[in-house]
Amino acid sequence: MSEQYVLETRNLVKEFKGFVAVDDVNLQIRQGDIHALIGPNGAGKTTVFNLLTKFLPPSRGQILYKGEDITALKSAAIARKGIVRSFQISAVFPHMTALENIRVALQTFENTSYSFWKSGNSLHKLNQRCMELLDEVGLAGFANTTTVELAYGRKRALELATTLAMEPEILLLDEPTQGMGSEDVDRVVELVRKAAKGRTVLMVEHNLSVVSKLCDRITVLAQGAVLTEGDYATVSADPAVREVYMGSDGSGERGVAAEDNQTVEAAQ
CATH class of the missing domain: 3.40.50.300 (P-loop containing nucleotide triphosphate hydrolases)
Structure with a gap:
């Protein structure tokens, strides 16, 4: 069955x-x-x-x-x-930091999308979970690194973290x-x-x-x-x-x- x-x-x-x-x-x-x-x-x-x-x-x-x-x-x-997937080509935002990439994924999953009348500080409540996900894939030390500066393998690790953000x-x-x-x-x-x-x-x-x-x-x-x-x-x-x-x-x-x-x- x-x-x-x-x-x-x-x-x-x-x-x-x-x-x-x-x-x-x-x-x-x-x-x-x-x-x-x-x-x-x-x-x-x-x-x-x-x-x-x-x-x-x-x-x-x-x-x-x-x-x-x-x-x-x-x-x-x-x-x-x-049911969540990754892609052959790394799908992260190159000019955002690693933490910001995870936060975008969390915003999508938790339906807390940014609105122009909200302060950007309202998103800081997501940072703890972002750091947990970055730590899970070995990127805690790269939280504030712009993604374009990451080595290829670390970009793929970041993509995995954004996928895991969708639980x-x-x-x-x-x-x-x-x-x-x-x-x-x-x-x-x-x-x-x-x-x-x-x-x-x-x-x-x-x-x-x-x-x-x-x-x-x-x-x-x-x-x-x-x-x-x-x-x-x-x-x-x-x-x-x-x-x-x-x-x-x-x-x-x-x-x-x-x-x-x-x-x-x-x-x-």
Whole structure:
């Protein structure tokens, strides 16, 4: 029964003028898991994220959250239910400080948007929570640093903090380690592990070393359809995965980890 899954899709399809980008996808995301969605470029991973968060409407199929059909809901309503996502490209305000970025997210979540007749000091009550979130991602010492001055890995950590400000029950992370060096990757792995406590995480990730360290369950997409699913040991040993995702020579993890992670979904 769907009650055992916090998020589920049933026969999910997305077509673009005759091109099938997502083909009859059935996902079952268990409460508390870190679940990875992997596959070669153009497999439909980010398109699935866009369908789950209603940045795109599905052509057919259903999306269920805690057993409730949410297929017809708009993206804002999806976020209010606690399904919150990040993006491949860092989505922070470059000329605001780290603290101000978090405060904007909190204003949105708590419906305390700035009004021209209010003093800016009225927003200071949010600062304590801002500092807690910055501390959670290791940025407490950068609260007053303008975001454009932060190193790339710290910008991604700030983006994670703004996402956590929305108090998600399900956190959707799209390529959280994209374009990072090994030191930043290790830092983000620990941040994701910490952020996953008490919530469910669904992530698109190319780096199989990250997937092997973090994920309880993995779904492999190929040409928009589910190829296989299981834990890392099961998926990495599957001959079909080696052929489609890693290459028929089985060189797999080294080749994927060495990618530059500049992913462009063919369906978008």
